[in-house]
Amino acid sequence: MQPSAILESALYVTDLDAAEAFYRDVIGLQRIAKVDGRHVFFRCGQGVLLLFNAEATKHQLPPDAKLPVPPHGAVGEGHLCFAASAEEIDRWRTALERRGIVVEADFEWPSGGRSIYFRDPSGNSIEFAEPRIWGQ
Incomplete structure (x- = not known):
């Protein structure tokens, strides 16, 4: 499976x-x-x-919790990548910079595809990338 x-x-x-x-x-x-x-x-x-x-x-959840979701959490910055086309990445970069958001990296992967990286307000590393960076 x-x-x-x-x-x-x-x-x-x-x-x-x-x-x-x-x-x-x-x-x-x-x-x-x-x-x-x-x-x-x-x-x-x-x-x-x-x-x-x-x-x-x-x-731990209180005894009266409606759903038994186990405790979870993380310390430090995480990472998340959104899929975007090459044209969308250009538009995202422009839109982010207009808002004063620093694009930390903008590059082409050796296997093909482009990524840009920036930070959210909590310091998480956020990326927009072409799906072809993973062969898609």
Whole structure:
């Protein structure tokens, strides 16, 4: 057996409100769920981006919790890559720079395909890349 896709990806953020504004207003994702101080979730294509306040998710659940999700969290910056065409990457770079967001790297992979990297408000490394960097 083999999974057919990644359904959700999680990043841990230090300021949930700043992260929500960034992924909504800069990246343009649609918010689908939110619990103040704990998490905000966004639709991205057929998947979901989960943004968690790690401090609120790394402890044991209270006995009256509605869902038995085990504790989880991470320390430090994570990474997430969004798929984009070469033309979209050009537009993303321009849009990010207009907002004062520094593009840390912009390069062609030896096997083909381009990537740009920048940071979200929590310092997570965010990338836009052509899917062909992975042979797609």
